[in-house]
Amino acid sequence: MRCPTTRACFVSIRSFSSSNLLPALAGHEPNDLLNEVRLLSSRGQLHQALSLFYNSSPQLHSLQTYATLFHECARHGYLQRGLRLHDFMLAHFPSCTSDPFVTNHLINMYSKCGYLQYAHQLFDAMPKRNVVSWTALVSGYAQCGRGVESFRLFSDMLAERDCRPNDFAFTSVLSSCDYLCGKQLHALVLKMGLGASVYVTNSLITMYSKGYKVKEAWTLFKSLSCWSQVSWNSMIAGFQLAKLGMHAIGVFVKMHHEGIGFNRATLLSVFSSLCGSNGIDINLGLKFCFQVYCLSVKTGFISEVEVATAFMKAYSELGGDVSEFYHLFLETSCQDIIFWTSMITALAEPDPAKAFFLYRQLLQEGLTPDLYTFSIVLKACAGFVTEQHALAIHSQVIKAGFEDETVLRNALIHAYARCGSIALSKKVFEEMGCRDLVSWNSMLKAYGLHGKAKEALQLFPQMDLKPDTATFVALLSACSHSGMVEEGLRIFDSMFKDHSIIPQLDHYACMVDILGRAGRIVEAEELIRRMPMEPDSVVWSALLGSCRKHGETQLAKTAVSKLKQMEPENSLGYVQMSNIYSSGGRFNEAGTIRKEMDGSGVRKEPGLSWIEVGNQVHEFASGGRHHPQREAICIKLQGLIGQLKEIGYVPEISLALHDIEEEHKQEQLFHHSEKMALVFAVMNEGKLHGGGNVIRIMKNIRICIDCHNFMKLASGFLQKEIIVRDLNRFHHFKDNICSCNDYW
Numbered sequence: 001m002r003c004p005t006t007r008a009c010f011v012s013i014r015s016f017s018s019s020n021l022l023p024a025l026a027g028h029e030p031n032d033l034l035n036e037v038r039l040l041s042s043r044g045q046l047h048q049a050l051s052l053f054y055n056s057s058p059q060l061h062s063l064q065t066y067a068t069l070f071h072e073c074a075r076h077g078y079l080q081r082g083l084r085l086h087d088f089m090l091a092h093f094p095s096c097t098s099d100p101f102v103t104n105h106l107i108n109m110y111s112k113c114g115y116l117q118y119a120h121q122l123f124d125a126m127p128k129r130n131v132v133s134w135t136a137l138v139s140g141y142a143q144c145g146r147g148v149e150s151f152r153l154f155s156d157m158l159a160e161r162d163c164r165p166n167d168f169a170f171t172s173v174l175s176s177c178d179y180l181c182g183k184q185l186h187a188l189v190l191k192m193g194l195g196a197s198v199y200v201t202n203s204l205i206t207m208y209s210k211g212y213k214v215k216e217a218w219t220l221f222k223s224l225s226c227w228s229q230v231s232w233n234s235m236i237a238g239f240q241l242a243k244l245g246m247h248a249i250g251v252f253v254k255m256h257h258e259g260i261g262f263n264r265a266t267l268l269s270v271f272s273s274l275c276g277s278n279g280i281d282i283n284l285g286l287k288f289c290f291q292v293y294c295l296s297v298k299t300g301f302i303s304e305v306e307v308a309t310a311f312m313k314a315y316s317e318l319g320g321d322v323s324e325f326y327h328l329f330l331e332t333s334c335q336d337i338i339f340w341t342s343m344i345t346a347l348a349e350p351d352p353a354k355a356f357f358l359y360r361q362l363l364q365e366g367l368t369p370d371l372y373t374f375s376i377v378l379k380a381c382a383g384f385v386t387e388q389h390a391l392a393i394h395s396q397v398i399k400a401g402f403e404d405e406t407v408l409r410n411a412l413i414h415a416y417a418r419c420g421s422i423a424l425s426k427k428v429f430e431e432m433g434c435r436d437l438v439s440w441n442s443m444l445k446a447y448g449l450h451g452k453a454k455e456a457l458q459l460f461p462q463m464d465l466k467p468d469t470a471t472f473v474a475l476l477s478a479c480s481h482s483g484m485v486e487e488g489l490r491i492f493d494s495m496f497k498d499h500s501i502i503p504q505l506d507h508y509a510c511m512v513d514i515l516g517r518a519g520r521i522v523e524a525e526e527l528i529r530r531m532p533m534e535p536d537s538v539v540w541s542a543l544l545g546s547c548r549k550h551g552e553t554q555l556a557k558t559a560v561s562k563l564k565q566m567e568p569e570n571s572l573g574y575v576q577m578s579n580i581y582s583s584g585g586r587f588n589e590a591g592t593i594r595k596e597m598d599g600s601g602v603r604k605e606p607g608l609s610w611i612e613v614g615n616q617v618h619e620f621a622s623g624g625r626h627h628p629q630r631e632a633i634c635i636k637l638q639g640l641i642g643q644l645k646e647i648g649y650v651p652e653i654s655l656a657l658h659d660i661e662e663e664h665k666q667e668q669l670f671h672h673s674e675k676m677a678l679v680f681a682v683m684n685e686g687k688l689h690g691g692g693n694v695i696r697i698m699k700n701i702r703i704c705i706d707c708h709n710f711m712k713l714a715s716g717f718l719q720k721e722i723i724v725r726d727l728n729r730f731h732h733f734k735d736n737i738c739s740c741n742d743y744w
Contacts, residue, residue, distance in 0.1 A: 033060040034068065041072045050081060058092050066096060067105045074109035082109045104132045111140020116466075131163050139172035145468055147176035148500035164192075167199045174203040178502055179211030180532075198226065202234045209238025212534065227258075233265050240273040245280045248273035249288060256295075267292065267301055271310035275317045285318045305338045305345070305372065312346030340365075341373045348376055352383030353617065371402055378411035382418035385612040385698045385725075386689050390415040390424075410438045417446030420696050420723045420730060441470045448478030450730045451739045457487060469504055476510035480517060481729050483743045488514040509538040516546020517743070525555060537566045548576050548583075556580050571597065571604040609673035610698045611680060614687040618680060620673040629680070634671070637679045644713045652706035674699055674707050674724060678714060692720070699726040708744075712736050 033056055040049035046069075053061070053069060066089055073082035086106060089096050096102045103126055110119035123129065123137050134157040141150035154173040157163055174185055186204055194200050201220055208217035217238045224231055232255040239248035252270050255262065270292055274285050293311050296302040302311070340362040347355035359377045362369065369377070374397050381390040394412055402408050409432050416424035425446045432439060440463050447456035456478040463471075472495055479488035492511050495501045503511075508531050515524040524543055528535050540562045547556035556577060563573035574597035581590035597604075609620045620627060627633065641649070677697045685692030703711075703726045715722045716736035724731045732739035 031062075034062060034065045037065055037068055041068060046072050046076060046078065046081070050085070054088070061093060063096060063099055063102050066093070066102055070102070070105040070109045074105070074112040077113055079110075079113035079115060082113065098127070100126060100128065100130060100133065104130075104136055107133060107140070108136040111136055112143065114144055116140055116144060116146070129160070129163070131157075131166060131169065134160070134163060135166065135169040135172060138169055142172045142176035145176060146466070146500065147178065147181070148496075148502060151177050151181050152500075167194065167197050170194065170197075170200045171203040174200070174207045177207065179208070179213060182207040182211065196225075198224065198228050198231060202228070202230045205231070205234040205238055209234070209241050212242055214238050214242040214244065227260070229260055229263065229266075232260055233263070233269065236266060236273070237269040240269045245273040245285075249280075252292075262295075262299075264301055264304055264307055267296055267307050268310050271307075271314040274314040280318070282318055286315070286320055289314050289318060289320070303338060305342050308338065308342035309345040312342060316346060316350060337362075337367050337370060337373060340367060341370075341376060344373070344380065345376045348380040349383065352380040355380035356384075356389060369396070369400065371405055371407060374400070374402060375407055375411045378408065378415045382415040384419055385610050385617060385696050387416055387419040387421045387424060388612070388689060390419055404433065406432070406434055406436050406439065410436070410442050413439065413442040413446060417442075417449055418725075420725060422446055422450045422452065435465075437465050437468060437471070440465065441468075441474055444471065444474035444478065448474055448481055448729075450732070451481050451741075453478040453482035453484050453487075457484075467499060467501070469501060469507070472499075472501065472503075473506045473510060476507060476514065480510055480513045481740070481744070483518060483741075485514055485518045485520070505533060505536050505539065508535070509542050512539055513542040513546070516543055517549065519546075519550050521546055521550060521552050521555060535562070537563055537570070540566070541572060544573065544576050548580050551580065551584060553580055553584065568600070569602055571602050574602060575604055605701060607673050608700045609677040611677040611696065612689070613681065613684045618677070620676040620680070622671055622673050627676070627680075629683075633676055633679050633683070636683060637671075637675060640679060640682075640714065640717075644710065644717060647713060647717060649710060649713050652704075652709065672704065672707050674703065675710060678711070678722065682718065694721045694723060696723045697725070699724060702727050703731060703744075708738065708742075712738055 033053070037049045037053060040046070040052065049072070050069065053065065066085070069085055070082060073079070073085065089102075103122055107119045107122050110116070110122070119137060119140055123133060126133060134153070138150050138153050138157065141147075141153060150173050154165065154169065157165060157169070170185065170189060174182060177185065182204070185207075189195055189197075189200055189204070201224055205217045205220050208214070208220065217235065221227075221231060221235045232251065236248045236251050236255075239245070239251060248270065252262075252266065255266075271289070274280055274289050289311070293302070293315075296307055296311065301307045340358065344355045344358050344362075347358065356377070359369075359373075359380070362373070374393065377393050378390060381387075381393055384390070390412065393415075397403060397405075397408050397412075409428055412428045413425045416422075416428065425443065429435070429439065429443045440459075444456045444459060447453070447459065456475060460467075460471075460475060472491065475491050476488055479485070479491065488511065492503065492507065495503050495507065508527065511527055512524045515521070515527065521543075524546060528539060528543065531539075540559045544556055544559040544563065546552070547559060560573035560577045563570060574593055578590045578593040578597075581587070581593065607622055611618050611620070618627070674697050678695060681688060681692075681695045681697070685695075688695065703724055708731070711722050711724060711731070711733045713736060715733035722733040724733070729740070729744065731744070
């Protein structure tokens with residue numbers, strides 16, 4: 001976060017008027033002000049507490065009062081108010097700066113607000129530090145995800161005399177360290193006799209779970225003589241992280257039978273355990289999901305937006321009908337802005353159109369969207385073909401007075417980029433007065449998504465904040481999409497060397513992709529072998545894609561085998577292996593793979609494309625099935641294909657089914673969904689956004705080689721820019737050239 005430090009950035013003291021409170025304090029002692037400030041703060045009225053403080057006599061200001069206000073600023077994340085209060089203290093009570101009690105509160109406030117550089121400066125300037133000083137800074141680095149610095153600082157703390165780390169110091173450093181460091185800390189915990197501490201043990205359980213060492217976490221959990229609510233929550237979350245959904249459910253059931261009360265964190269982990277590849281039987285999962293929902297209603301937790309959202313996400317992923325839980329919620333008493341926002345959140349990614357429909361309904365109900373509602377609706381807008389919906393919400397954000405909210409500007413950067421308008425994303429970013437880490441990461445990711453790796457690498461040095469793991473995922477992805485291998489290697493090596501960030505699975509997956517795409521498959525394989533953690537399905541998928549591109553059959557078999565073990569219901573391994581065989585002319589082997597896939601009950605995700613004409617989104621499947629104008633589209637498409645053939649278009653038939661005649665292979669390729677969508681757009685160019693000069697198409701899978709060649713030639717022949725958003729990136733086709741330079 002870019003945070004101004006001059007007094008000019010602060011609100012005028014006179015704006016905090018509390019004349020109605022001052023008479024009550026006239027002639028009173030400092031403790032009276034302190035008690036009043038504490039009372040207001042406990043009620044969540046920090047604004048009034050600060051107003052009272054600034055307008056009271058400086059003689060009433062005490063160290064405890066300053067500490068109380070700094071603590072509240074830290075608790076609520078109010079950095080600007082904390083900066084102003086610190087500035088006021090330096091001007092009116094400079095002797096406070098030498099007091100460790102107040103300085104510790106300042107370190108805690110700046111750390112909690114992510115302003116670690118200044119927190120560390122205060123820490124370094126302290127003539128004498130105590131365990132609270134060290135722990136506040138260790139905790140700050142841990143909470144900002146900077147585990148290496150947190151662990152290093154904790155190690156320095158051990159060397160200090162009379163500064164024995166307490167339970168909180170251990171729980172803080174354990175929350176962000178990796179498995180190897182965690183093991184060392186575990187040994188130290190036992191050596192110092194803190195093994196019986198429930199707080200430390202709970203942190204160890206979480207640490208082992210995050211490191212995918214769930215067996216060790218379970219052993220620790222069973223060793224506890226007394227299980228607290230946090231212990232149960234840690235173990236449930238551990239099984240959820242390890243994708244052992246049934247185990248997580250089993251622990252929750254036992255917890256409930258033991259009479260241990262659950263909280264919001266419990267429910268979030270339980271509902272998350274029902275999502276994704278967690279080995280849950282669908283029917284059993286739906287039944288259990290509804291039972292936990294009933295408990296949520298009974299205890300009132302369902303009124304919290306995160307819990308309601310988690311329930312609806314789990315329910316929909318298990319195959320529950322959206323309309324069903326819509327009616328379920330209509331029967332509850334939580335039909336407020338939280339309810340509507342929860343519904344929209346659950347639908348934002350899987351069904352943006354329904355999410356947007358619910359947003360319009362929300363407005364019709366007379367409810368006023370808040371900041372969180374707008375951010376979720378913008379997330380839904382990112383799923384549309386064009387930027388029209390995002391522009392409409394942007395105007396409403398301005399009208400509602402949220403224009404300068406960093407969270408919403410970040411959401412706009414993401415939405416515009418996902419809708420194909422990198423120019424609008426850049427405009428929002430450049431107009432931001434205060435950017436946080438998400439702002440920078442969003443812009444870097446946007447550049448990468450559109451194949452603008454050079455722009456991303458030019459932007460990175462301009463960051464005035466310390467990058468995090470997401471920053472490097474964005475940079476490495478950008479390099480991957482643009483074939484910038486040496487730059488990618490340099491960035492990967494700099495993560496720990498220059499930024500003390502330990503590469504995670506996502507970073508290794510990007511590197512495997514970078515090396516593999518460039519044909520350096522042996523190096524990619526070697527990198528997988530040297531990974532300090534087990535490769536996941538994303539890593540193997542990246543390697544498989546590279547094998548597909550370069551015809552590496554033997555290594556592809558290994559990757560497919562791993563994918564089948566990890567995600568037996570995923571068609572990717574079967575399809576890619578079949579394509580590799582087909583490309584090499586080994587049609588019998590390709591047929592065997594297809595038969596194996598059918599025998600396993602695995603179904604390939606059908607290729608779909610969407611295009612927006614007027615205010616209506618049209619969906620196309622291969623062959624244009626179910627579209628009312630299919631016949632007219634096919635006739636128009638045949639004409640366009642003939643014209644493109646005259647200027648060099650040659651159908652890429654190597655990936656078509658091998659057991660059909662060649663003319664049928666061509667016909668199969670000609671009717672791919674994106675070609676149908678393009679022709680339909682040409683037929684209705686007068687209704688397209690921007691007068692039809694730009695045609696935007698969205699796909700749910702990667703664009704094939706044949707369609708890529710087709711779009712390049714069509715862009716020149718039709719004299720239009722064609723933007724195709726596929727599963728991985730954007731392709732901007734213009735004047736017979738694609739922005740990816742045929743590297744995708």
